[in-house]
Amino acid sequence: MIRTHDLDNYPLSCSSVLAIALIHRHVLSGRATTCRRWCDIALGVPLSPSRSDQKHPVLVIGGGIIGLATAYRLLETWPGTRVTVLEKETVVGSHQSGHNSGVLHAGLAYLPGSRKARLATAGIRLMRAFCERHGIAHDICGKVVVATSPDELPRLRSAMERGKANGLVGLEWLDAPALRELEPHARGIAALRVPEEGIVDYRAVCHALAAGIVERGGQIRLDSGVCALRRTGAASTAGWVAETTSGEIGGSFLVACAGLQSDRVARMAGEHPPVRIIPFRGEYYRLRPERVHLVRQLVYPLPDPAFPFLGVHFTRRVGGGVDCGPNAVLALAREGYDGRPGISLRDAGSALGYPGLWRFLRRHPGQSWHEVRQSLSRARFTQALQRLIPEVRSDDLVPGGAGVRAQAMHPDGTLEHDFIFVNAPASLHVVNAPSPGATASLAIAGEIVSQLA
Numbered sequence: 015m016i017r018t019h020d021l022d023n024y025p026l027s028c029s030s031v032l033a034i035a036l037i038h039r040h041v042l043s044g045r046a047t048t049c050r051r052w053c054d055i056a057l058g059v060p061l062s063p064s065r066s067d068q069k070h071p072v073l074v075i076g077g078g079i080i081g082l083a084t085a086y087r088l089l090e091t092w093p094g095t096r097v098t099v100l101e102k103e104t105v106v107g108s109h110q111s112g113h114n115s116g117v118l119h120a121g122l123a124y125l126p127g128s129r130k131a132r133l134a135t136a137g138i139r140l141m142r143a144f145c146e147r148h149g150i151a152h153d154i155c156g157k158v159v160v161a162t163s164p165d166e167l168p169r170l171r172s173a174m175e176r177g178k179a180n181g182l183v184g185l186e187w188l189d190a191p192a193l194r195e196l197e198p199h200a201r202g203i204a205a206l207r208v209p210e211e212g213i214v215d216y217r218a219v220c221h222a223l224a225a226g227i228v229e230r231g232g233q234i235r236l237d238s239g240v241c242a243l244r245r246t247g248a249a250s251t252a253g254w255v256a257e258t259t260s261g262e263i264g265g266s267f268l269v270a271c272a273g274l275q276s277d278r279v280a281r282m283a284g285e286h287p288p289v290r291i292i293p294f295r296g297e298y299y300r301l302r303p304e305r306v307h308l309v310r311q312l313v314y315p316l317p318d319p320a321f322p323f324l325g326v327h328f329t330r331r332v333g334g335g336v337d338c339g340p341n342a343v344l345a346l347a348r349e350g351y352d353g354r355p356g357i358s359l360r361d362a363g364s365a366l367g368y369p370g371l372w373r374f375l376r377r378h379p380g381q382s383w384h385e386v387r388q389s390l391s392r393a394r395f396t397q398a399l400q401r402l403i404p405e406v407r408s409d410d411l412v413p414g415g416a417g418v419r420a421q422a423m424h425p426d427g428t429l430e431h432d433f434i435f436v437n438a439p440a441s442l443h444v445v446n447a448p449s450p451g452a453t454a455s456l457a458i459a460g461e462i463v464s465q466l467a
């Protein structure tokens with residue numbers, strides 16, 4: 015089992031009336047034991063090089079960045095292994111992997127020694143190398159994390175210590191004049207510069223991974239939504255039949271990386287995840303082109319340790335432009351984007367019928383309401399941005415994109431921030447892979463492959 019976390023964006027829309035803010039409280043401690051017990055089921059039938067002549071392919075469910083990275087690394091580690099990726103959409107990277115902030119996170123604030131810290135730090139290096147090898151546009155522009163009041167200084171220092179402990183290099187403490195030199199429009203009493211971080215287009219990464227899979231003899235079956243999973247054979251010869259919208263396919267081993275549908279796919283395979291996926295939209299604005307000069311790199315507020323994912327910020331895009339956001343509001347559809355969040359009765363029922371969600375909302379009413387109001391009011395959104403860059407005005411902003419985060423929540427209302435893998439006979443399920451899952455995807459895939467050996 016592994017763990018990690020995070021969040022991001024969306025454009026402000028009328029469904030916000032029904033939206034409820036996401037507040038990420040790091041309440042993992044009490045959950046860790048339960049999860050670990052649940053995840054440490056024996057793998058049963060290991061996938062090893064000796065199985066590379068298997069009759070049936072390894073089935074990877076999900077053509078997002080983690081499923082693709084897993085298939086890619088399987089083929090890299092064990093050339094000749096038969097691998098088929100099953101993706102329900104007609105294009106890879108259609109969900110979280112194609113609707114995110116595009117930031118390469120280096121693991122600054124994560125607990126030293128945690129898997130999240132380890133995989134983010136390893137992941138960003140692997141991702142940079144992958145982009146360089148495949149000519150994928152990226153920009154290691156660096157990030158500044160800004161303290162705007164004296165009470166934030168101790169936390170800024172502690173972030174620096176954590177970053178150093180996690181192996182980040184070149185971290186730099188900036189006083190106010192040094193910050194102004196780097197980011198002339200940002201205002202803060204001090205800041206931390208993280209030079210290793212940057213931006214990339216994760217959709218382009220998904221396409222390069224897909225090309226690499228096919229080049230190595232793997233298959234990607236698009237438009238193939240998995241509707242049912244059946245086990246075949248006895249334990250020693252266990253395998254799977256997946257019923258998909260494009261027909262049945264047999265598999266010797268299953269790796270499920272279904273993102274927003276991960277809990278449902280796990281249940282299809284007979285697992286009983288102790289969490290439910292609650293979707294949270296992240297809404298963005300964009301700066302008008304004539305105002306992008308206000309931001310040179312990535313400008314972030316200091317994360318509140320109680321709610322590490324909240325706090326709108328400024329993110330440059332590799333294709334040009336600057337995104338502002340994201341916020342975090344409850345979504346009533348797991349896969350609703352671009353100003354048309356919509357309502358899926360199934361998804362809304364799943365979220366609103368989950369006692370954990372109501373416990374979460376009872377515990378964090380103030381913050382939830384704050385996010386809703388910020389979502390409904392451009393003026394409030396602008397005020398939050400002005401803490402970092404006072405010159406930003408409401409009419410500098412135009413609605414941007416949106417993404418939906420797959421956030422695992424426990425029945426008692428606590429959020430699961432770590433990566434969760436569930437191992438079961440002849441299968442492995444990635445049940446929770448929040449941000450920086452895209453940055454860490456190649457490292458996560460390496461961890462999955464090593465668990466299958």
Ligand SMILES: Cc1cc2nc3c(=O)[nH]c(=O)nc-3n(C[C@H](O)[C@H](O)[C@H](O)COP(=O)(O)OP(=O)(O)OC[C@H]3O[C@@H](n4cnc5c(N)ncnc54)[C@H](O)[C@@H]3O)c2cc1C
Pocket residue numbers: 021022023075076077078079080081100101102103106107108109110111112113114115116117118119238239240241271272273274275279296340416417418419420444447448449450451452453454
């Ligand atoms: C708004 C937002 C901003 C983010 N910003 C960042 C960032 O800046 N940096 C970062 O590192 N991370 C970021 N993240 C997190 C990152 O995007 C995710 O961790 C990562 O994309 C997860 O990848 P995945 O492959 O698990 O999921 P997905 O990309 O969601 O892929 C899952 C795939 O499974 C498919 N699928 C589901 N069910 C089935 C089925 N039954 N049959 C077949 N296929 C199925 C889906 O169609 C989908 O393509 C952000 C996330 C969001 C939402």
